[in-house]
Amino acid sequence: MYPNLYYAFQDLFGVNIPFLKVFQTFGFFVAVAFLAAAYVLTKELQRRERLGLMKPVRETVVVGKQITTMDIVLSAVIWFAVGYKVSGIFGLGEDADYRAYILSLQGNIIGGLIIGGIAGFMRYRKAKKTNGNVQKVKTEKDIWPHQRVPDFTVLAAVAGLVGAKIFHNLENFGEFLQDPVGSLFSSGGLTFYGGLILASYVILRYAKKKEISLRHLIDSAAPALMLAYAIGRMGCQFSGDGDWGIYNSAYVTDINGKAVQVAPAQFQETLQKNTTFFMRQYGSLENIPHAAFPKPNSLSFLPDWFFAYSYPHNVIHEGVALPNCSGEYCNALPVPVYPTPLYEIITCLLLFGVLWAIRKKIKIPGVIFGIYLIFVGLERFFVELIRVNTTYDFLPLKPTQAEIISVVLILGGAIWIAVCRKKHQQNIAS
Numbered sequence: 082m083y084p085n086l087y088y089a090f091q092d093l094f095g096v097n098i099p100f101l102k103v104f105q106t107f108g109f110f111v112a113v114a115f116l117a118a119a120y121v122l123t124k125e126l127q128r129r130e131r132l133g134l135m136k137p138v139r140e141t142v143v144v145g146k147q148i149t150t151m152d153i154v155l156s157a158v159i160w161f162a163v164g165y166k167v168s169g170i171f172g173l174g175e176d177a178d179y180r181a182y183i184l185s186l187q188g189n190i191i192g193g194l195i196i197g198g199i200a201g202f203m204r205y206r207k208a209k210k211t212n213g214n215v216q217k218v219k220t221e222k223d224i225w226p227h228q229r230v231p232d233f234t235v236l237a238a239v240a241g242l243v244g245a246k247i248f249h250n251l252e253n254f255g256e257f258l259q260d261p262v263g264s265l266f267s268s269g270g271l272t273f274y275g276g277l278i279l280a281s282y283v284i285l286r287y288a289k290k291k292e293i294s295l296r297h298l299i300d301s302a303a304p305a306l307m308l309a310y311a312i313g314r315m316g317c318q319f320s321g322d323g324d325w326g327i328y329n330s331a332y333v334t335d336i337n338g339k340a341v342q343v344a345p346a347q348f349q350e351t352l353q354k355n356t357t358f359f360m361r362q363y364g365s366l367e368n369i370p371h372a373a374f375p376k377p378n379s380l381s382f383l384p385d386w387f388f389a390y391s392y393p394h395n396v397i398h399e400g401v402a403l404p405n406c407s408g409e410y411c412n413a414l415p416v417p418v419y420p421t422p423l424y425e426i427i428t429c430l431l432l433f434g435v436l437w438a439i440r441k442k443i444k445i446p447g448v449i450f451g452i453y454l455i456f457v458g459l460e461r462f463f464v465e466l467i468r469v470n471t472t473y474d475f476l477p478l479k480p481t482q483a484e485i486i487s488v489v490l491i492l493g494g495a496i497w498i499a500v501c502r503k504k505h506q507q508n509i510a511s
Contacts, residue, residue, distance in 0.1 A: 082321040084396040084410045089319075100170055107396065110316030118309035119234045125301040125440065126227035134446075137223035138292045144220060148208035156204040161197025168192025226293050236287060237280045244279025277306070296446035296501070303453035304436040310457070311429035318422035321395025326419030326467040328371035329389035333416055338393030338403055340385050340417040342375055348416065355415040358401055370469055371416070389417035419467045425460065432456045447501035454494030462487035 083089040086109060087101040129135045165188035288298050317324045330348040332340040343351075352359055352366050363369050376388050393403060393413035400412040436453060443449055465484050 082392055082394040082396070082410070083319050084321070084394060088394065088410070103170065105396070106320040107316035107322055110319070111313055114309040114312035114316075115234055115238060117312055118237075118305040119230050121305040121308055121437075122233070122302055123227045123230045125304065126225075126230070126298075129297050129301060130225055130227060135226050135294055135297050137225045139221050140224050141219055142222045147212045148204065153201055153204045153208065157197045157201030159197075160200035161193045163193075164196025165189060165193030168196070224291075226298065229288075229291060229293065232287065233284055236283050240283040241276035241280040243276075245276035247275050247279070294446070296450075300440070300446060300449040303450045304433055304440060307429055307433040307436055307453060307457065311426050311433060314422045314425045314429065318420060318426060321392035321397065321399075323395070323397045323399060324422055325390075325392065325469070326421040326464075327469055328369065328414075328416045328418050329374055330371040330416065331373040331375040332385070332389035334391040334413055336404055338391050338413040340389040340391055342385070345373065348373075351415055355401055358415060372467065374419075386417075386420065387423070388419070390420040390423075391415075391417045392420075418469075421464050421468050425464055428460050428464075432460065445501050445505045447504075448498050451494045451498035451501065454490045454497065458487040458490030458494065462491070 083092065083106045085102050085106055086104040087098060089106065090096050090098055090101055126135065130137075169188035169192065171189075285295060285299075288295055316322070329340075330345070331342055333343050333347055333351045335341050348371075352369065356366065359366055359369055374388060376383065376385060380387075391413045392399070394406075394410040395412060395414075396410065398410065398412050400414040403411050403413050436449065436456070439452075440449055443452075461483055465481055465487065468481075468483075
């Protein structure tokens with residue numbers, strides 16, 4: 082596992098760059114997911130614009146705006162803050178808690194003053210050169226939907242993070258009540274559906290305000306969302322953020338953190354050997370979620386970790402201590418689990434390929450997004466069968482939050498497709 086990029090570079094390239102501890106692996110893949118989604122969305126919007134399916138909106142744009150004293154001061158302050166934190170990193174030791182440093186008030190005031198002063202001076206020089214020759218002019222300009230993608234990306238990032246946090250804490254309300262502040266501001270604890278729902282609401286309101294065709298927009302976004310989810314799950318897999326499946330009791334973890342296939346009796350021995358860990362997690366050795374599935378001979382070409390993975394050096398410090406390991410991340414699960422993030426990565430990449438392949442063939446606006454809803458609902462529903470999740474015991478069948486939302490998405494997608502088809506037939510008839 083690679084909790085942050087420092088561990089990735091150390092393992093892959095044999096180099097130690099302490100500064101890379103700042104960049105968490107999960108956050109890195111989330112950033113890549115947003116960039117990839119923005120690229121795909123832009124390309125699809127441009128294609129629809131060329132076909133005449135989406136139109137621009139004329140807006141008044143101000144050009145020739147002069148640089149004010151406040152602009153200079155603001156630039157200096159922002160770059161002072163950046164320089165204060167960044168230059169302070171170089172004074173930290175290799176074993177320092179870099180994430181805690183970023184969230185603290187520590188820094189290097191001299192570095193901040195130097196970088197902030199340079200930024201302010203450069204802004205002042207630019208003002209002297211341009212302000213005398215610039216006039217403030219209002220002009221009309223066509224703004225195309227694809228030009229709004231940076232706005233969509235920022236809105237999705239902010240609303241998605243807030244929504245994911247809210248839904249995670251609702252799903253784990255007992256943990257939230259024990260530590261509300263820690264739950265809200267921790268770096269982990271995110272629920273995909275919460276982010277999807279709130280981000281979708283915010284973006285659709287923005288699009289409606291900007292007179293963008295909502296059905297063509299959501300059709301364009303469907304492949305991008307599927308790709309972003311697949312890449313985001315890479316962050317879960319490579320960092321070991323706890324979003325994994327139930328235990329595969331056909332395996333146990335050896336002293337090196339690797340999964341080895343064993344007889345059923347050895348699974349029970351491992352439970353007894355690690356009673357403290359399992360009792361803390363589940364309260365009883367009888368309540369441990371597991372299912373034995375040894376690698377079939379027909380799939381011998383696949384590695385064992387495809388079926389059972391112990392997530393050594395995971396970012397949430399889950400499991401028991403690995404021998405001969407030093408540093409912040411030295412835990413591994415005593416019994417390997419099903420690596421469900423890996424399964425979701427593969428599935429969602431395939432589903433992205435399907436959506437990308439059929440987007441030109443389906444002509445009814447809105448249908449592509451309906452298919453996306455069905456795909457993502459089915460994918461998540463089936464993976465929930467082997468995932469560890471909080472169940473709602475007061476409901477029939479004791480479903481998880483994700484299972485409930487999955488069913489809603491599947492039914493909603495089917496209903497939405499029917500509505501879009503009916504609307505399309507009515508438009509043709511009229």
